[in-house]
Structure formats: C-alpha cells, structure tokens
Amino acid sequence: MKALITGASGFIGSHLAEALLKRGYEVRCMVRNTSALKWLDGLEFAFCRGDCRDPASLGEAVKGTDYVFHLAGLTKAKRDKEFYSVNAEGTRNLADAVLTENPSLKKFVFLSSQSAAGPSLEGQPVKESDVPNPVSHYGKSKLMAEEAVLEYAGKFPVVIIRPSAVYGPRDRDFFLLFKLLRSGFYPYWGVSRYSLIYVDDLVSGIIKAAENEESAGKIFFISDEKPYTNDELISLISGIYGKKPVKVPVPRALMSVIAGAASLLKGFPSVINRDKIRELSYRDWICDSSKASGELGFISKIRLKEGIKWTADWYRIHRWL
Secondary structure, three states, X not given: OEEEEEOOOOHHHHHHHHHHHHOOOEEEEEEOOOOOOXXXXXXXXXXXXXXXXXXXXXXXXXXXXXXXXXXXXXXXXXXXXXXXXXXXXXXXXXXXXXXXXXXXXXXXXXXXXXXXXOOOOOXXXXXXXXXXXXXXXXXXXXXXXXXXXXXXXXXXXXXXXXXOEEEOOOOOHHHHHHHHHHHOEEEEOOOOEEOEEEHHHHHHHXXXXXXXXXXXXXXXXXXXXXXXXXXXXXHHHHHHHOOOOEEEEOOHHHHHHHHHHHHHHXXXXXXXXXXXXXXXXXXXXXXXXXXXXXXXXXXXXXXXXXXXXXXXXXXXXXXXX
C-alpha cells in the first residue's frame, strides 16, 4: 500500500509515518521547503515538495497513492485569516487534487480536532452527532475543513478524525506545561476537565479508521475515554519532579490580555495566544470516543500516568528539560 502524509514532519505526522512504515506501507511525505525533517531522518521515506495553499504543487503528490493522510495545518497563527487559508482552503485544495488526479483513492483521512466540535457546554462529553459549536478561529477553520472534506464523500471515500488534546514525545505544546511546572509555578484559572490521548494511541486510531471499509463518510472522536482535571494533570507532571509547584491565580478576565501581550513580546505565534484563550475560557473539553471503540475496534492502551512518564523521559533524554 502507498500512503501520502501531509504534515509528516510534525509531531503527530512523524509518528504516523513511522507506524505506517512498520506496517509495510510505502510512505510519501509531503513537506514544504521550510519543513524541519529531523524526525524523519534515517528512515526509508519518499519525499515530495508541496504546500496545501498552492494547488499546482499537489497533483504529483497525490498521484498513485492508496491513502492520503491529511495532517498539515496551523494550530496557532499571527493573523486569524491564516487559519482559514491553511486549514480550510488548504484542505479543499488537497481534496480537489485527489478528485482530479487520483479519484480511485481507497481513503482520504483528515485529521481535524475536538476544537471543531467545541467545548462541553453542559458538562457532558460531546459526541459526533452533536451540533458543532467551535469557539476559536482555529476550531472554526477545522470545522470548515471538515465540511469541505464531506463535500467529496460521494466522489471518493473520506473519514474525519477529531482527536482530543494530544501529548507525547516530540510535542511542543504540552512541553510548555512541563517546563512551567519544573520552574516551580504555574498559572491557574480554576478547575477544568479535558479529554486526552497519547500520540501512539491516536496513530493507532487513525490507521484503524483508514483501513476500516465501513468508516467512509464518518467522523470519529479519539481519546482515552477518561476525563481528567487540570489538577490531576498538574499533580502527575509535578510528581515527576518531586515537588509541589506554586499555584498563581489568573483571573479569566485577564487571560486574553496576557496572551496578547505574550504574543507581541515574542514576535511569533505562541501556544498561549488569544485564540487559544478563547478555548481555555471554557471549563470542559471532554469528548465521547465510544463510536470509535464500537465501530473501529479502537482501544486506548496508554493511561495518563504512563504516558506522562514516557513523555517526560523523552524530554529529558533529548535535553528539552
């Protein structure tokens, strides 16, 4: 089997590329000229240059592939319109290239996000059947991308994956929390609940969705099924360092101001930005992945305590901490 992965040089994409290679796939990685390829070095991948914002660069990339795994996208941006040009229009461009150059594709797999569905407004896990209510530009752009993908569902098989918050080796977003807690303090704006998924489990779910013939045209949440409070997460991470960090109260009303100032000072998009704060201002981000369990046979194998330890060990080995 031949697979194309967009976003292959990133956190999730590089793990997926390795997993597919181990399963005997021929893996083609679409990368941009500016992509850092260190996670892909030394493995037998084919590479092609392409950018989802440039339709002319996509035709050759999708030709001759059995599966397209579309993981490329922006999670943070300096300008809100960039979310839509990359996440929404870029996805449409790629799907259109498949329709033109490879309509006999076995499956187009789009990695969306729980952000496309929005928070759990009633405190109950959101389900695929719920009406989406994204609260950030990132989430809205991902929902628009989902809608674009589903427009092609009658022309070639598509499936959409909505992962919860993803953590694991190579991730830079959760790394910020690890780094903060090692310093001995962390900002706190009240108890929140989150669904989480270790990257290896997510990759397993992505592959199951791709290879399952009954998944076409469907959306699946992927998480480890157990909601966690931010206090539980902080306790597990700080326990690795053997100390109790100081809680610094941050009023929710000031979170957006602080995030905006941080972005201006850095001069580049930060994981803590105004768009992300729009999401963090909601208490519950939990989802129900029982559909993936029932229809795909997906089972999360890595519990949070184990996954956090493995992630911390990786950060230490690679001298991030």
